[in-house]
Amino acid sequence: MASKRIGRIVKINGNMVTAEFYTFCVQNEVAYILHGQERLKAEVIRIKGKAAEMQVYENTGGIKIGEKVEFTDELLSVELGPGLLGQIFDGLQNPLPALAEKSGFFLKRGIYLEALPDNAKWDFTPIAKKGDSVRAGDKLGFVPEKRFKHYIMAPFDLRGNLEITKIAKKGTYNLKEPITELKDEDGKLHEVFMQQIWPVKIPITAYSEKLKPKKPLVTKMRVIDSLFPVSRGGTYCIPGPFGAGKTVLQQLTSQHAEADIVVIAACGERAGEVVETLKTFPKIKDPKTGKPLSDRTVIICNTSSMPVAARESSVYTAVTIAEYYRQMGLNVLLLADSTSRWAQAMREMSGRLEEIPGEEAFPAYLESRIASFYERAGEVRLHDGTFGSVTIGGTVSPAGGNFEEPVTQATLKVVGAFHGLSRERSDARKYPAIDPLISWSKYKSFINDAELRKGHQILRKSHDVAQMMKVIGEEGTSLSDYTDFLKGDFFDFVYVQQNAFDKVDESTIEERQKYIFNSIYNILETEFDFTDKDDAMHFFQKLKQEFRGWNSAAWESAEFKKTEKDITSLISGKRSAQLK
Amino acid sequence: MRKVYTDIIQIAGDVITVEAEGVGYNDIAEINTSRGASLAQVIRLDGKRVSLQVFAGSRGISTEDKVSFLGHPMRIASGKNLLGRIFNGSGVPLDKGPTLSENVVDIGGPPVNPVKRIIPDKMIRTGIPMIDVFNSLVVSQKLPIFSIAGEPYNDLLARIAIQAEVDIIILGGMGLKYDDYLFFRDTLEDQGALSRSIFFIHTAADPTVECLLVPDISLAVAEQFALQGKRVLVLLTDMTNFADALKEISITMEQVPSNRGYPGDLYSQLAARYEKAVDFDTAGSITILSATTMPGDDVTHPVPDNTGYITEGQFYLKNGVIEPFGSLSRLKQQVNGNTRDDHRTIMNTMIQLFANYRETVEKQAMGFQMSPWDNKLLKYGKIFEKDIMSLEVNIPLEKALDRGWQIMAECFTSEETAIKKSMIEKYWPKK
Secondary structure: OOOOEEEEEEEEEOOEEEEEEOOOOOOOEEEEEEEOOEEEEEEEEEEEOOEEEEEEOOOOOOOEOOOEEEEEEEEOEEEEOOOOOOOEEOOOOOEHHHHHHHHOOEOOOOOOOOOOOOOOEEEEEEOOOOOOEEOOOOEEEEEEEOOEEEEEEOOOOOOOOEEEEEEOOOEEEEOOOOOEEEEOOOOOEEEEOOOEEEEOOOOOOOOOEEEOOOOEOOOOOHHHHHHOOOEOOOEEEEEOOOOOOHHHHHHHHHHHOOOOEEEEEEEOOOHHHHHHHHHHOOOOEOOOOOOEHHHHEEEEEEOOOOOOHHHHHHHHHHHHHHHHHHOOOOEEEEEEEOHHHHHHHHHHHHHHOOOOOOHHHOOOOHHHHHHHHHOOOEEEEOOOOOEEEEEEEEEEOOHHHOOOOHHHHHHHHHOOEEOOEOHHHHHOOOOOOEOOOOOEEOOOOOOOHHHHHHHHHHHHHHHHHHHHHHHHOOOOOOHHHHHHHHHHHHHHHHHHOOOOOOOOOOOOOHHHHHHHHHHHHHHHHOOEOOOOHHHHHHHHHHHHHHHHHHHOOOOOOHHHHHHHHHHHHHHHHHEOHHHO | OOOEEOOEEEEEOOEEEEEOOOOEOOEEEEEEEOOEEEEEEEEEEEOOEEEEEEOOOOOOOOOOOEEEEEEEEOEEOOOHHHOOOEEEOOOOEOOOOOOOOOOOEEOOOOOEOHHHEOOOOOEEOOOOHHHHOOOOEEOOOEEEEEEOOOOOHHHHHHHHHHHOOOOEEEEEEEEEOHHHHHHHHHHHHHOOOHHHEEEEEEEOOOOHHHHHHHHHHHHHHHHHHHHOOOEEEEEEEOHHHHHHHHHHHHHHOOOOEEEOOEEOOHHHHHHHHHOOOEEEOOOOEEEEEEEEEOHHHOOOOHHHHHHHHHOOEEEEEEOOEEOOOOOEEOOHHHHOOOOOOOHHHHHHHHHHHHHHHHHHHHHHHOOOOOOHHHHHHHHHHHHHHHHHHOOOOOOOHHHHHHHHHHHHHHHOOOHHHOOOHHHHHHHOOOO
């Protein structure tokens, strides 16, 4: 065993520290700064001559020139294995509750704990047997984790076909006991543990092929599922000015979305919001399983006052964990809030590296970094023929609420759906504030095309008429235009908007969305006999009120059916005579 | 024995560079000049070259002046002895009291572990209906007042400070006009609140760099009190000056500016301060109210924009009143459900009607004819502005809710308000 490679600090600028090394140095390897008793984690991000420039994942206060640096030859990695679900980690995968036990109220620097405790025992059941031939990512056995079968897989970094030479019997093991031994094509033996270490910046690709996203990921948010859908394995982004409700939208999605596992990356945002998630999720029951939501959630949190460099790693840590569960054939949803803070972290480092700045001082590689992050999403066919997916939804916080800025633009190029939040809609207390006139999606909706087209068209028409009315007044508008305006307004009010404080209305299942959309479509296609504009306005006011009641009536309940009847009779009273 | 260095090799802006060894990053140094002593902080280390930002400014520093390093980061005394005292941005007493050196703590300490925070659920009553009724302030909230220069934001801060039920008030003044400082001092003294207050004052005449320390010092002291179970209110005015000081230093250090000359880490810098607001699990709390002046009333300016992404809402102060649209308390939902059962009804209905009133005013200005409904709205809007919106109104929440019902009854029939029947039966004033 060679002695550890060391270096000496020669320059400190914020969280960028330069060390002189003596032998060799590996790009992106992890290094530790030895400051008294403290060991501060850092990553080498540029090498110039004999100088290694490192970003430090901790506050650099007190560090001195000449202090020792230890290089590890390892890339920044995470521990993958049973015990991740329900956990709350920081950007470097330190479990926060355990940190709190150890060091109290504050996050003291230089303390790193095991993400997955080595001594935790798990009940292992083998499914492969001695002599079987396996590839990287193939399932060897499983342990129960919460309500899932957590598969133990052949390490993702192995190549070619391997033979199982030993496999543990059904029983209880900890993470440091080998459960399988594999022989590779060169005859070399590999011990397999229930835990794997994987570098966060490299995607896990132990599957047979990546597929085109087709199946819808139901979020139970009507405007998303029906109008601007997201597919399993797809990507979407939510840009919006502050206060437009990005985080609320993410929180509700994390509760209601039909995914097996939700990974939340709270990246550079308020600590208060994370606190809300982590204190309420254990208490909220998943309607499908009756188990607490925290059982299917992993939270990675690097809030805005935590060290900036770890903000970047938090996004990668989250996506690596998501990919890991995808390998087990699960559907994973990754919510990143907010990707702008991650981009800003890159900008800070780029500034300290004195790189030539691009637009708004963001580095030139901003776009490629964002693209390669979103490209880690996808639905895949695994070697055993089952499917798994990672869907990524990221919020963007554009400076000044202006979508022309670099992060929003770079993101729009690579995502499959765009849910743009607008200040006007949030000021008018329209929730969710997703603006149907600017948003788009490349994925297929479960609403049929004709109905969907009508929906989009009436929203645009209504908006146009409303603009026109601002100039020429209500008097100058024709009754038919005015009716279209009211129809669009009605559609917006009863379908696009959703009441987040109503137990029923806050989440709408797919079947119900199709049903309601169809009945709205029929109304939009109906010609009405109105005597004048006042008559039309009153009719739609009544209709809105009825629909609001309908929206908060439980699906297929007596009240639901009764309200539906009331609506039908209300409409037939006003239907144009020639169509009756 | 501290080693003294005299090799100042560069002086640019308020940053000096000296050759020295064994210096810790962010450590504090003392510079002795013929015109007095000043503290300075290490902001860059490059081999032997140590760059320091000088809190008192670099004017009058000679290349032969003596620099000695104290071997620790910026520290401040904390504890009860500070109460009623007034200091400058470096913690030097401005009153005639003694210099304090007990319970010294490092400023800019580590962040709070999120799992040790609790979901805030205690309301801070201010007696201002626009806050209590419509955008309730919550313990541990961080909330700026957005306004243009010239608006009475300091008056508002002082009023909230006096009326809020908190144990300790800490005022961090940045670029404060001297008469504003006197105003704060006199107001708190008149109201008998000075004995539970601590001032850290950087006035407009003081060197810019010193302003950078004010939030950190104020919050470090606040944190110590909060850990002892105290409820602390920190007032920071004006955070735009703080951001401008950051800009000045970063330009001097030849950093690449990101947006309108502000450094790329403006968000992180502001967040590091605002995120000190906390409600500790099993200890006290820190609530932060700040003033952020918006150059040119432009909310997309980098300072208010970044602030808005960090804080939990904002109060818009415009034409001397808190503007209901644009103002937002993100935490109000945590508390306004447990006050009186009509709180949310009043909040929603009165704002909706007021929005209608604003539309009517616009219509009126454009010369459209006023309907009877329009006239009702006009009447309502006028009373609302006078009895609810004006900052002169000072009534407890319950009185404000009662007044709300009265105003609506004066102007509308109960059906016109579209309030739920059960609420109307319980609260609608009977003739």
